[in-house]
Amino acid sequence: MASEILRLENVCKAYNVGLPTETEVLHGIDLELDHGEFLALIGPSGSGKSTLLNIVGLLDQPTSGRLRIKGQDIAALGDTEITHLRGHTIGFVFQYHLLISAFTARENVMMPMLADRGFPSAEIEARADLLLAQVGLEKFAGNLANNMSGGQQQRVAVARALAMNPDLVLADEPTGNLDTKSADAVFELMRQVNRDSGTSFLLVTHNMDLARRCDRIIEVVDGRIRA
Amino acid sequence: MNRWLPFEWTMAVRFLREGRLQTIFIIGGISIGVGVIVFMSAMLAGLQANFIKRVLTSQPQIQLLTPDQVARPLRNSAGEIEDAVVQRPSQRVISIDQWPKIRAQMQAMPEIVAVSPTILGSVLAVRGDASRSVNLSGVEPDSYFKIVKVPDYIVAGEPRLTSEDIIIGVELAKDLGASVGDKLNVRAASGATRVLTVSSLVDLGNKSVNQRVCYVALRTAQSLLGMIGGITTIDITVGDIYAAEEIAQRIQAANVVEADSWIKTNAQFFTAVQAQQNTNTLIRLFVGLSVAFGIAAVLVVSVIQRSKDIGILRAMGTSRGQILRVFLVQGGLLGFVGSLFGAAMGAFALVYWHSVARQADGTELFPLILERSLFVYTALLATVTGLLAAMAPAVRAAKLDPVVAIRG
Ligand SMILES: Nc1ncnc2c1ncn2[C@@H]1O[C@H](COP(=O)(O)OP(=O)(O)O)[C@@H](O)[C@H]1O
Ligand SMILES: [Mg+2]
Numbered sequence: 001m002a003s004e005i006l007r008l009e010n011v012c013k014a015y016n017v018g019l020p021t022e023t024e025v026l027h028g029i030d031l032e033l034d035h036g037e038f039l040a041l042i043g044p045s046g047s048g049k050s051t052l053l054n055i056v057g058l059l060d061q062p063t064s065g066r067l068r069i070k071g072q073d074i075a076a077l078g079d080t081e082i083t084h085l086r087g088h089t090i091g092f093v094f095q096y097h098l099l100i101s102a103f104t105a106r107e108n109v110m111m112p113m114l115a116d117r118g119f120p121s122a123e124i125e126a127r128a129d130l131l132l133a134q135v136g137l138e139k140f141a142g143n144l145a146n147n148m149s150g151g152q153q154q155r156v157a158v159a160r161a162l163a164m165n166p167d168l169v170l171a172d173e174p175t176g177n178l179d180t181k182s183a184d185a186v187f188e189l190m191r192q193v194n195r196d197s198g199t200s201f202l203l204v205t206h207n208m209d210l211a212r213r214c215d216r217i218i219e220v221v222d223g224r225i226r227a
Numbered sequence: 228m229n230r231w232l233p234f235e236w237t238m239a240v241r242f243l244r245e246g247r248l249q250t251i252f253i254i255g256g257i258s259i260g261v262g263v264i265v266f267m268s269a270m271l272a273g274l275q276a277n278f279i280k281r282v283l284t285s286q287p288q289i290q291l292l293t294p295d296q297v298a299r300p301l302r303n304s305a306g307e308i309e310d311a312v313v314q315r316p317s318q319r320v321i322s323i324d325q326w327p328k329i330r331a332q333m334q335a336m337p338e339i340v341a342v343s344p345t346i347l348g349s350v351l352a353v354r355g356d357a358s359r360s361v362n363l364s365g366v367e368p369d370s371y372f373k374i375v376k377v378p379d380y381i382v383a384g385e386p387r388l389t390s391e392d393i394i395i396g397v398e399l400a401k402d403l404g405a406s407v408g409d410k411l412n413v414r415a416a417s418g419a420t421r422v423l424t425v426s427s428l429v430d431l432g433n434k435s436v437n438q439r440v441c442y443v444a445l446r447t448a449q450s451l452l453g454m455i456g457g458i459t460t461i462d463i464t465v466g467d468i469y470a471a472e473e474i475a476q477r478i479q480a481a482n483v484v485e486a487d488s489w490i491k492t493n494a495q496f497f498t499a500v501q502a503q504q505n506t507n508t509l510i511r512l513f514v515g516l517s518v519a520f521g522i523a524a525v526l527v528v529s530v531i532q533r534s535k536d537i538g539i540l541r542a543m544g545t546s547r548g549q550i551l552r553v554f555l556v557q558g559g560l561l562g563f564v565g566s567l568f569g570a571a572m573g574a575f576a577l578v579y580w581h582s583v584a585r586q587a588d589g590t591e592l593f594p595l596i597l598e599r600s601l602f603v604y605t606a607l608l609a610t611v612t613g614l615l616a617a618m619a620p621a622v623r624a625a626k627l628d629p630v631v632a633i634r635g
Contacts, residue, residue, distance in 0.1 A: 050634070054630050054633075057542065059541070059542055059629045059630045059633070060630045079546075079547065080546070083544060083545075083546045083547075084544070086541075086542065086543070086544045087543065087544015087545075088544065091543075092539075092542045092543060094539070094542075094633060099539075100536045100539060100540070101245070101536075102241040102242060102244070102245040102536075103241060107228055110228070111540070111543060112543040112544055114228075114234045114237070115234050115540065115543065115544055115545040115549060116544060117234075118233050118234050119230065119231075119232075119233055119234070120228045120229070120230050120232070120237070121230070125228075160543070164543075164544070
């Protein structure tokens with residue numbers, strides 16, 4: 001097994017392919033991420049960071065190029081295997097639309113496990129509570145998602161991303177909407193998980209202060225990685 | 228979170244619960260539709276059952292009669308027709324030929340439950356100055372009462388029918404001023420007369436019938452009508468009333484009799500029922516369609532409202548199939564819950580209508596029939612309708628591009 005969790009080779013992405021509005025957003029991205037590495041992805045708005053993250057998160061397909069996760073070529077996989085990989089290997093933290101509003105904090109954290117197992121169980125519930133405690137929200141387990149502050153919601157989202165014990169967590173500006181203190185707390189939380197369990201992180205951020213505290217910084221400008 | 232509820236059901240229930248007003252309104256719509264169907268179906272079934280009950284208890288399901296007497300054209304010795312104009316002969320009242328043999332044959336048929344020879348004729352009932360023309364039925368009480376449950380219709384007296392007894396309709400009793408125990412003079416057209424004792428009065432539920440009906444013992448009628456040993460009809464009850472026509476045709480093919488089933492003699496009723504059933508089916512279809520469109524519309528909107536949730540669910544490893552099922556379950560649940568409320572509404576309306584709508588004489592218009600099968604069937608149909616209606620929205624949800632959904 002390769003030592004890297006993630007490898008992108010010459011990945012290009014164009015939107016509206018075949019239409020007059022066709023635009024290439026990513027132009028030949030090469031990127032590697034090692035097991036246990038905490039990588040910051042920075043760059044101006046519209047440079048293609050989210051597009052890149054969605055491709056890595058298997059929500060979107062590259063127009064050309066090769067994507068390997070844990071050494072496995074994604075192009076060779078079917079829908080079922082990709083769905084499985086999304087559930088078991090990758091955790092997502094988004095900037096907006098963090099939680100599902102019809103559910104409590106605990107239920108949101110249980111959700112990936114529930115989708116995987118099919119039925120709720122005491123075990124799943126216990127793991128959700130453990131994760132909530134880890135992000136310091138054990139007291140809010142029964143709160144509906146809507147009744148929590150942005151920082152709290154984002155911490156629940158981090159707990160949810162960790163629910164399936166993924167190898168790689170993708171976070172797209174998770175602290176973009178938070179005040180400095182909450183942003184710091186969420187970042188430290190992720191850094192902690194990274195140190196304790198060796199989970200790899202790919203963090204998109206505008207906050208240079210946070211980026212400097214990562215293992216490595218990569219800058220994307222106009223769909224290219226700047227050396 | 229309910230331990231027994233699978234992932235898809237948990238999601239479906241929560242989504243429905245969160246979309247409070249939408250859910251309430253669509254369930255209201257489904258309930259009304261289902262209520263109308265339940266009400267209509269139950270009432271129609273009641274009216275039909277009413278009629279069938281009458282067929283089962285107050286008339287024979289097959290009657291064997293003497294075949295029509297046909298005239299043949301007159302031919303000469305060479306076989307040529309001499310006079311082609313043939314008049315229909317006047318129909319003499321004559322006995323069924325060799326009826327005991329036919330009766331024995333009928334009794335041997337496994338489809339046939341009861342067989343009873345009967346003689347019918349018109350006589351005059353006289354008491355004092357009052358006289359009335361009546362329809363006389365001469366019957367063997369043991370077998371006849373199995374076919375027409377005369378004892379069930381008795382309002383006064385007892386179901387006794389010796390050769391000296393007569394059972395008469397309540398209206399006839401009124402017209403003649405007779406009551407149980409009184410003597411009646413019964414006179415035939417030939418001049419034959421008998422004095423009989425009124426043993427009981429019957430109410431067959433129809434005024435003109437009650438004015439003309441009277442039963443006497445078979446032998447009494449035979450002697451009055453001058454047909455000793457003869458009968459005019461053989462009345463038959465069968466096990467499966469809907470097979471009556473087919474059985475009648477078989478009997479007619481094998482014997483020199485005319486066999487009329489209740490289905491043939493009530494053709495008009497069947498046409499009416501058929502027409503009503505067609506209308507009912509059409510209404511059901513359109514109610515079902517509008518319910519389906521309602522559910523589909525609500526779910527399409529719900530898919531759009533939930534697109535971000537769907538995107539998040541997909542991002543965390545939920546499969547297309549799971550998303551599909553989340554919305555199918557919602558459709559099925561809406562249909563099912565709506566059908567429960569609708570069935571309750573329909574049943575309530577039926578009970579109310581049953582108590583309010585009365586015939587002129589105050590008896591019920593239709594019997595109250597609330598069969599469990601109707602509710603089970605309706606709930607099943609509504610659930611399936613919900614599932615089908617949810618198909619298009621569910622496919623749409625499953626096909627949603629998570630990237631677009633999340634980017635919002
Ligand atoms: N679905 C889409 N269709 C067309 N263009 C898109 C789509 N999504 C993103 N883009 C374009 O791709 C470019 C990169 O967007 P994005 O990856 O969101 O950048 P970033 O996350 O770095 O701000 C932008 O110019 C954006 O307008
Ligand atoms: Mg972005």
